Amino acid sequence: MSNAVVVENIYKKFGRSQASLWEQFLRRGNGSSHPGNNGHADLPASADLNDVKGARPLNGNGSQDGHKRLVVAVDRVSFTVQKGEIFGVLGPNGGGKSTLIRLIATLLLPDDGFITVFGYDVVRHPLQVQRLINRVSVEASFFKKLSPMENLLYGARLYGLEGGQTRRQVVEILTRLGLDRRSINNPMEEMSRGMQQKVAIARALLTHPRLLLLDEPTTGLDPQARHAIWDLVRDLKKQGVTILLTTHYMEEAAQLCDRVVFIDDGRILMEGPPAELVAREVGREVMECWNYPPEAHDWATRRGLRHEESGGRLFLYPGEDESATADFEARFQHQERLLRSATLEDVFLKLTGRVLRD
Ligand SMILES: Nc1ncnc2c1ncn2[C@@H]1O[C@H](COP(=O)(O)OP(=O)(O)O)[C@@H](O)[C@H]1O
Ligand SMILES: [Mg+2]
Numbered sequence: 414m415s416n417a418v419v420v421e422n423i424y425k426k427f428g429r430s431q432a433s434l435w436e437q438f439l440r441r442g443n444g445s446s447h448p449g450n451n452g453h454a455d456l457p458a459s460a461d462l463n464d465v466k467g468a469r470p471l472n473g474n475g476s477q478d479g480h481k482r483l484v485v486a487v488d489r490v491s492f493t494v495q496k497g498e499i500f501g502v503l504g505p506n507g508g509g510k511s512t513l514i515r516l517i518a519t520l521l522l523p524d525d526g527f528i529t530v531f532g533y534d535v536v537r538h539p540l541q542v543q544r545l546i547n548r549v550s551v552e553a554s555f556f557k558k559l560s561p562m563e564n565l566l567y568g569a570r571l572y573g574l575e576g577g578q579t580r581r582q583v584v585e586i587l588t589r590l591g592l593d594r595r596s597i598n599n600p601m602e603e604m605s606r607g608m609q610q611k612v613a614i615a616r617a618l619l620t621h622p623r624l625l626l627l628d629e630p631t632t633g634l635d636p637q638a639r640h641a642i643w644d645l646v647r648d649l650k651k652q653g654v655t656i657l658l659t660t661h662y663m664e665e666a667a668q669l670c671d672r673v674v675f676i677d678d679g680r681i682l683m684e685g686p687p688a689e690l691v692a693r694e695v696g697r698e699v700m701e702c703w704n705y706p707p708e709a710h711d712w713a714t715r716r717g718l719r720h721e722e723s724g725g726r727l728f729l730y731p732g733e734d735e736s737a738t739a740d741f742e743a744r745f746q747h748q749e750r751l752l753r754s755a756t757l758e759d760v761f762l763k764l765t766g767r768v769l770r771d
Contacts, residue, residue, distance in 0.1 A: 415532040418494040418517070418624060418655065423526035425487040425512055425679075486512040488679035489526070494657055494672075496531070496623075499650050501670035501687075502659040503757070505769055509679040510659035511550070514628045517657070518548045530624055547622035551629040553613035557602035561587055561612045564601060568616045579619075586615045590645060607638025614645060625649060627658040631665060643668055661769060663757035667691075673757070675764060682764045687757055694763055695755040696732040700741060702750045703727075709745055716740075723768050728759065 487509045494500040502510050515521045517528055519539040527534060533541040555564050565583045569575065587597050590611045601609060610630065617625060627646070631639040639662075646656060646669055660666055666673050667687045675682040683690060702709060705727050713720040718737055719730040731737035738752060761769050 415529060416496040418500075418531065418657065419527075419529045420493070420513070420517070421491050421527050423487050423490045423513070423516060423528060424485070424524050425509075425516060425521065426483050426485045426524055429482045429484055485679050487516065487523075490674075490676070490679070490681050491526075492674050492681065492684060494624075494655060496655050497650065497653055498671045499646065499656045499658065499669050501666040501673035502657065502676055503661065503663065503666050503673050503761070504659075504676040505661055505767075507678075508676045510676060511628050512679075513676070514548060514550075514626050514657070514659060517624075518546060518626055519543055544620075545622065546624045546626060547617035547620055548626040549610075549613045549617045549628065549630060551632050553610070553616075555601045555609065555612070558600050560598045560600060561592060561604075561615070562597050564612065565616050565619060569619050572620050574619060582619065583615075586618055587612070589648075590615055591641065605638065607634045607641060610634060610638070610642060611645065614642070618649075622654065624655045624657065627656060629659055629661070631660070631662065639665070663761065663769060667757050675761060677765055683760070690760050691755050691757060695759040696730055697755060698731055698738065698752060699755045699759055700729040700731065700738050700750055700752050701726055702729070702745075702748055704749050705745075709741075709748060712741070712744060721762050721766065723762060723766065726768075728762065730755070730759070 490509070490513065492500070502513060504510055512521065516523055517530065517535060519535050519542050522536060527536070529535070530542045530545055533545070535542050556567070559567070562580075562583055565587070566579065569579045569583065584597065592608065592611065596604060596608065601612065604612070614625075614627070614630070630646070631642050634642065643665070646658070649656060658665075658669070670687055672684065672686050673690070674684045683694075685693075703726050709727055710720070710722065713727070713729055716734070716737065718734060719732060721728045721730075729737070729741065741748075742750075758769060761767070
């Protein structure tokens with residue numbers, strides 16, 4: 414059996430439904446055979462239902478592609494995740510991260526390309542794949558009135574796990590994640606988002622997945638909760654779990670990931686280990702300036718210094734030019750500025766001309 418997760422030339426497009434809720438209701442009511450979606454577990458996001466521009470004909474049930482706006486969510490993406498790795502998929506909102514995760518999780522079918530999870534093809538052997546994986550999405554749902562214990566026991570039963578052994582395992586997992594006895598048995602709705610996210614991960618661990626798919630595991634969490642999740646992910650790696658996570662937090666990727674891919678508009682822009690990408694693409698340091706005069710920019714251009722402008726900031730990348738920052742500071746003494754270490758954020762800026770910060 415292969416010891417890797419292989420994603421090869423994956424292509425996935427969505428025909429965005431442009432019908433309003435009202436039209437969809439009518440269409441269902443008049444017995445049209447068109448189901449209005451592709452029959453997969455992932456129905457069009459609710460945002461799409463608000464999109465009523467250019468609504469397609471009510472009774473049209475032939476080829477409606479002309480009236481649909483096609484969105485290529487994943488555009489010929491390839492990468493390999495080795496067993497035991499933490500692999501990061503980084504990119505902005507709408508980049509295609511969740512779609513990619515759903516494809517690997519057998520929740521969506523690719524239009525082209527193939528994915529194998531430790532040797533099993535997601536399209537031909539979905540059941541085998543499902544036994545090896547679990548997924549935690551950013552919108553993980555619970556019975557809010559029930560406790561973490563009750564939610565996990567319920568989840569366990571869905572997987573056919575039962576009995577005292579499971580109960581012991583639930584306590585063990587939740588305790589390891591830092592939940593005390595009291596919060597294990599209190600309603601979920603009384604817990605912080607960070608704790609709830611931990612419970613979501615705990616639930617995914619019940620089945621001992623060999624591949625854990627974490628879709629934006631720390632989005633919306635405060636820094637403390639984020640660090641707790643990071644510790645947990647590192648722990649899982651030590652236990653040999655392979656982890657594929659998506660994030661738009663560059664620091665998260667730098668902290669956790671052995672390797673990352675940048676994805677934007679469904680396409681992979683670059684792949685590599687975080688530190689290596691930063692060193693190779695950006696260098697060691699960045700001088701970040703704000704409220705700067707045009708001369709600062711011109712100075713960098715004349716000197717042949719790599720620089721970017723985005724969000725009202727000027728980013729100077731000295732690279733090999735070791736005296737650049739000292740010369741800049743001598744020339745623009747009162748310039749508001751910050752000299753800092755280069756990060757993955759700078760790599761993204763270089764690749765796209767955009768910053769990705771919150
Ligand atoms: N079920 C769907 N139906 C239609 N369009 C979708 C669906 N899921 C995702 N998309 C579109 O595909 C693109 C990628 O979305 P997604 O994979 O959710 O990105 P990310 O997770 O990086 O924010 C977006 O343009 C999004 O609107
Ligand atoms: Mg997403």
